Amino acid sequence: xxxxxxxxxTLSERVKRGRIVLILLxxxxxxxxxxxxxxxxxxxxxxxNNVSDGAYAMxxxxxxxxxxxxxxxxxxLLTFSSRTENVFSGYFVTASGIVMPGKFPLEIGxxxxxxxxxxxxxxxxxxxxxxxxxxxxQFNLGSNFRTYKFSKKAIEENGFPEDxxxxxxxxxxFMYAVTYFIKPNEHKWNLGATICNFDHFLIEQETNPAxxxxxxxxxxxxxxxxxxxxxxxxxxxxxxxxxxxxxFRAGIxxxxx
Numbered sequence: 001x002x003x004x005x006x007x008x009x010t011l012s013e014r015v016k017r018g019r020i021v022l023i024l025l026x027x028x029x030x031x032x033x034x035x036x037x038x039x040x041x042x043x044x045x046x047x048x049n050n051v052s053d054g055a056y057a058m059x060x061x062x063x064x065x066x067x068x069x070x071x072x073x074x075x076x077l078l079t080f081s082s083r084t085e086n087v088f089s090g091y092f093v094t095a096s097g098i099v100m101p102g103k104f105p106l107e108i109g110x111x112x113x114x115x116x117x118x119x120x121x122x123x124x125x126x127x128x129x130x131x132x133x134x135x136x137x138q139f140n141l142g143s144n145f146r147t148y149k150f151s152k153k154a155i156e157e158n159g160f161p162e163d164x165x166x167x168x169x170x171x172x173x174f175m176y177a178v179t180y181f182i183k184p185n186e187h188k189w190n191l192g193a194t195i196c197n198f199d200h201f202l203i204e205q206e207t208n209p210a211x212x213x214x215x216x217x218x219x220x221x222x223x224x225x226x227x228x229x230x231x232x233x234x235x236x237x238x239x240x241x242x243x244x245x246x247x248f249r250a251g252i253x254x255x256x257x
Contacts, residue, residue: 037066038256047247049232056081058089060200060251069098071109077201083118090115090201096129107131113144115201120154123147125203127175135184140196142175144203174206189217208244209233222255 045058062075077090096109113125127144148168150160160166177196183189194212197204204210210232218224228249 036257039064039066039254040256041251041253043226043249043251045247045249047230047245049245049247051083052081052245053083056083062200071096071107075200077115084116085119086116089117092201094129096131105132113201113203116151120151122149122151124149127203129175133185136181138177138179138181138185140175140177143172144175144198146170146173146203173203175203176206189215191215204232224253226251226253 041062041064043060045060046055048055057080059078059080060075062073064071064073071094073094073096075090075092076088078087079089080087090113092111092113094109094111096107098105098107100106108128108130110128111126113123113127115123115125117123124147125144127142129140129142131138131140133139146169148170150158150166155164155166175198177194177198179192179194179196181187181190181192183191192214194214195209196212197206197209199210210230212228212230214226214228216224216226226249229246230249231246232244
């Protein structure tokens with residue numbers, strides 16, 4: 001006669017698993033609530049400038065992840081222009097968090113930016129940014145360390161020695177952006193103007209500002225459409241300021257969860 005299988009081991013394993021599940025449930029209930037959000041911004045630019053040799057177009061994607069007061073963001077840029085063969089022309093990564101010195105919320109973050117704005121040169125930037133928003137205003141101040149270097153193709157074509165220093169460094173440039181909106185920040189639609197010397201994939205010197213006008217419209221709680229017109233000049237506080245270029249931007253911001 002066959003003996004019945006011993007189920008004590010199986011029962012013991014079930015009890016252990018039950019205890020583990022119970023402990024996890026208690027831990028989840030006792031933990032502070034966690035807020036997470038994933039969003040994606042995408043836009044396209046069309047414009048001309050003094051060195052573009054006609055019109056150019058750009059496409060960008062910027063995914064973002066938020067965890068409570070912390071935020072991580074990345075971006076990539078595709079460029080279509082007769083002046084360069086580099087379609088994939090830039091990317092960046094940023095990380096930031098919000099601190100509260102008193103009742104003054106301040107966003108503090110660091111970033112890395114890589115840019116292939118020509119076939120001959122590559123640009124990298126490391127930097128820090130501070131941000132603060134109130135009802136109608138947004139302020140951003142920071143500093144970046146810029147390095148230019150020749151591309152591998154340019155080094156080979158020009159016959160530079162392998163041990164040659166082909167880098168040019170610009171330490172601690174000043175970054176700024178000031179925006180004013182006619183409506184409060186959370187309004188369904190808004191119209192604003194900005195003066196700045198940097199964008200997602202471009203950081204200019206302090207005396208080369210850009211001006212833009214932007215319109216935002218929230219079609220639903222998770223989707224915002226926006227359009228911008230940018231004008232960039234070649235210098236400021238100079239008797240011979242020359243126009244450098246302009247471009248138009250249209251895009252969408254989507255909160256995925």
